[in-house]
Amino acid sequence: MISLIDPDLVMTSNSNAGILARLFARREKAAWEQQQLTYYSAFISTASGASLDYIGGNLGLKRKVDEPSFAQIKITTQGEYLIQAGEQYETEDGYLFTLLKDVLTKKQEDGSWSGTGWVQCEETGQETNVPANSITVEANPDDAIISVTNPEEAGGGQDLETDDVYRERLRMENAARPGSTAAGIRSALMNLPGVREVNIVQNPFAEADKYGNPPYSVHIYCLGGNKQDIADCLADYIAAGITMVGRQELMVKDATGNPLKINFDFATEKSIYAKVVINTTDAWNIDQGADDIKYSVADYINDLQMGDPLYITRLYGPVYAIEGVDDASITIGTAPDKLTNADVKQKDFEVAICDPENVEVVVNGL
Structure with missing residues (x-):
């Protein structure tokens, strides 16, 4: 073609x-880019969005969608009392839960009247997995209900x-189909709604x-999920x-x-706190840089698998990845007032979690 010009x-x-x-070249480039995306969409390692969903559909493994949480509540009343489905209860933070089936309170051995029922959160997301003893507020107060x-x-x-996360689950599904092996059980559990991590401790001796597990036993730990589903x-x-x-x-x-x-058992979540002291260059973003470090450090910690130790030296990579960081010093720990430059070890059933607000960033000179 060039010879004809x-x-x-x-x-x-x-x-x-x-x-x-230039117009022809731009259109040619766009066409090649689209063909490249089409080619890469056929592989788990490079597909994204809807293309990755199609691959998962072929494997019979759909993407997990956002789901509400469920909880079992205990209702104590003045005497025998029927609480109808649809009544709502909430946490102090404002998460609203709806009673799924009627609950009839009965007299207990201690003389009190109580009943249990299942409630579903009106919102979706991981944050709706509220802690124990937090659903304590009646949306519609009833004098017959004590607590x-x-x-x-x-x-x-x-x-x-x-x-x-979906791509990694598809890879794991290919490596170990659900079955009675440890890898197969882990794969099956990871497909359940709300389950974010699984670890299996086997004692073949x-x-x-x-950990005190008896001989020839299996101890399974799940992070998240509904216990009945598990x-x-x-x-x-x-x-x-x-x-x-x-x-x-x-x-x-x-x-x-x-x-x-x-x-x-459910896994034990171990909250991690960190303090990052940095010197900066002229490229430092005064408005956004500190938040970028907080999220970068928190994302690394939250990506650790259950039982993985947190090596402090590996946190420097996410920190130095932020533009404008010239020098950094990091301390970590399980409490904000007990930070050191030592690694944080974890047991097989512990998982490190870190909220970006748990990361303090100090910029020297500011």
Whole structure:
């Protein structure tokens, strides 16, 4: 094509031929970029958005959508009393929960009158997994009701799954299909709504392990999720004859309809605090730089898997990735007044979490 162009033709940016050449080149570039996106959309590692959803659909594994949380509440009344479905209760923070089925309070051994029922949050997202004893406010006060509370934290609430998280789950699904192996059980549990991480501690020896798990036992830890969903899933995939341990104990039915006792535990969340002291260059963004560091450090910590230690040296990468950081000093810890430059170790059932507000940024000279 180039050989067909007259070498004396003027191709400057303000000439007619130059302008036309640039228009053709721009359209050619856009066409090639679109073809490249189409090509990459066929692979898990490079697909994004709807293309990644299509791949997941082919594998029978859909993206997790945002879901509300569920909680079991205990209602104490003056005497026998019927609370109808649709009544609403809320937390001090304003999360509203709706009663799903009628609750009839009955007399207990201590002489009080109480009943339990399930409530669903009116909002969606991970933040709706409110802690225990936080659903205590009656949206419509009733003189017959003495108190309302949720003995255990709410579960099942989740955010819309991001491309990165969904992509990793698809990779794991290919590597270990749901089944009775440890990897298969983890894969099956990770597909449940609200479950963000799973760790399985196996004790194959004839004596108790360092955590006190009995011989030849399996101890499963889940971060997030609804305990009934988890128990039902384990009943489908746990191998016969396995001794399961954990404080969460539920009776479910196996595939044959026989009762099966399921034990597991929820993971322990360990809050991490950090202080970052920096010197800056002229490229430092005074308005946004400190917040960028907070989110960069928090994102790294929140991406750690259950049981992974937090190495302080690895936090310098996310900090230096922020433009304008010339020098940095970092201290971390599990309390804001106990920060050191030492690593934070974690047990197999612990997971590090960090809110950006837990990261203090000090800019020298400001």
